[in-house]
Amino acid sequence: MATMQDVARRAQVSLSTVSYALSGTRPVSDATRRRIEEAMAELGYQPNAMARGLASRRSHVLALIYPAMEKGLGGTVAEFVSSAAETARENGYHLVLWPFRTTQAPEVRDLVRQGMADGVLLMEVALDDARVDVLHEAGVPYTMIGRTRDVSDRPSVDIDFERTTDDAVAHLVELGHEHVAFVNHSQASADDGYAPTFRAEEGFVAAMRRRGLEPHALRVDESPRAGREAVATLLEREPRLTAFVTMNEIATFGVVAELQQRGLAIPADISILSIVTSPGVGEMSNPPLTTLHAPGAELGRLGVQKLLSLVDGSRPSTPNVLIPCVLEPGSSVAPAAGRAPDDDREPAAR
Amino acid sequence: MATMQDVARRAQVSLSTVSYALSGTRPVSDATRRRIEEAMAELGYQPNAMARGLASRRSHVLALIYPAMEKGLGGTVAEFVSSAAETARENGYHLVLWPFRTTQAPEVRDLVRQGMADGVLLMEVALDDARVDVLHEAGVPYTMIGRTRDVSDRPSVDIDFERTTDDAVAHLVELGHEHVAFVNHSQASADDGYAPTFRAEEGFVAAMRRRGLEPHALRVDESPRAGREAVATLLEREPRLTAFVTMNEIATFGVVAELQQRGLAIPADISILSIVTSPGVGEMSNPPLTTLHAPGAELGRLGVQKLLSLVDGSRPSTPNVLIPCVLEPGSSVAPAAGRAPDDDREPAAR
């Protein structure tokens, strides 16, 4: 493998001149630069990543701490990871995967100290997350996907749950729905400090109250069976329900199945609006679900960009952002039963 | 950040002795080793990854070239990636993500030359894949997930499509099914040289013929709509069909929907056995699908282990392996219509 020294010899210049030509840190005359570029091309030269990293104290590696979930990763996570990796690459960085859960803060600290990563992206932060503290103390640039309890000055990008739940409620209310239930993630997720469970619930409750409506929210285990039971519970609590907002993909399938089994047609009798969904999930139901799908790819891109602005002072800094979910029309939402047909159109959710 | 020099000073030994104590490359007395370990603990020492990499010419990084698919990644890919990352970490390696499609062999070559990765894991190899050639020529250790056209001596792990399709057919035949159709991936995937499309089709055809049965295989686009159309096409071709084997998750939902719409009960009238499925997909149908699910996690683990055995001569080498999919019972497969009820049990798939 050709080294920078080889290039220098071939171009009849000193090693350092090659380095400057490559980095642009100091001026190099056009003639010299040309000779160097030729030499590099002829030798197929590629700078050695380790040497460069050692000398510059810049590994050009970003680490992504992702949830090593037992349940397997959902499509949103995959989309996020993929988009993050791609964005990193476009900017000359590598993305390494660090599978660490909230409890593994010490491991994170050790890895960070090895200087392998210039910055860290932290997915699925819990409300109280020791990993964040570790990163903060270590002084490594980092960006959270999600937010810790205190909505502090810590750099983050996140889904805008308030906006998303409000959009969902608004969409349904415009169609005449007044009795709407919310199928949330499980109690177990809440116990783990999984933030979306709280933020979405609060958002839904607020959105309903704001419109003078009674919110019916339920935390439901991530299983079709629990989804079926949720329908039973919620319909008992409020028989006049005409719509469900769901943020629990697996349970949603149970909800659909149970409603159909009870002879309730979707969307004629009951509407279902599934929020924060993974790509393609809507299509897997019959009828296809109307969804507000999670902006996984966008989060990945923005997260990396934000992190890079922290790592590399020369890039424009980007502010903390909240991204709402995007409406993807399906066939599971219709005007509330009993409404005049001229209300038939579905207004945009935004 | 403490350096090895700091540790050496504190433990009153030379730099090199610390290095030997850490690596075990040369003997170090117990007393000395103890002093060194104490010093390391007191300083919170962690060896610098870049320096170590430069000096040893070992980055301790594995690269995973994964399909930067437009369609978004499926659960199997996510499971694979996650398991690969975890296995790498358990062995003291990092996993970096390189999103490159088949056409980006030059980019792969450049990155490899930068010496960032000790070895490369290549997902979703196409039948003819320039990336493999590049890796081969560069002399980097690599392992393919999947296989190229010539079933050569190239290191790989893969799903055992023959076995999986044969298991599927066997399972159905034991239940009395004689007219079975296969819903494959799309023609487009075949045109891209996507190997599973071919291997599974060949496997299915062979499995049917071996039993004296007529195979009905169809390549179907990855959409529910195409799945519905496939049902129409196949039922027209062979009205006596009692079972579908599907290897196309999105289309499968269309298949289910179309059958139900035609008043055909699943599994009473028609059985559906979905193969090479992502985790959790079965539960998303109503009734839940019986599946042979893809061993994503196992492939990830074995792929990394194989690669490490190539990278690091001191590890036991592992042979090329083919892993079959695993039966996950659901409620979409039953004895063929018209069969006696005493045949009611579902035999194990192998």
Add this chain to the structure above:
DNA sequence: GCGTTTCGACGAAGCGCTTCGACGGACGAG
């Protein structure tokens, strides 16, 4: 015309580690 900038290039000192050759002392063999 001479001193002073400015520009472009050079040499050398690291970055923090691995690894090779060497060496002193303890120990067994003769």
Add this chain to the structure above:
DNA sequence: CTCGTCCGTCGAAGCGCTTCGTCGAAACGC
């Protein structure tokens, strides 16, 4: 008691690059 071995340790030479200080020569001002 002496010589050869082996064990444990040390010093130094890189690994391939970045970056600082420096310096010659061309360009400039008065």
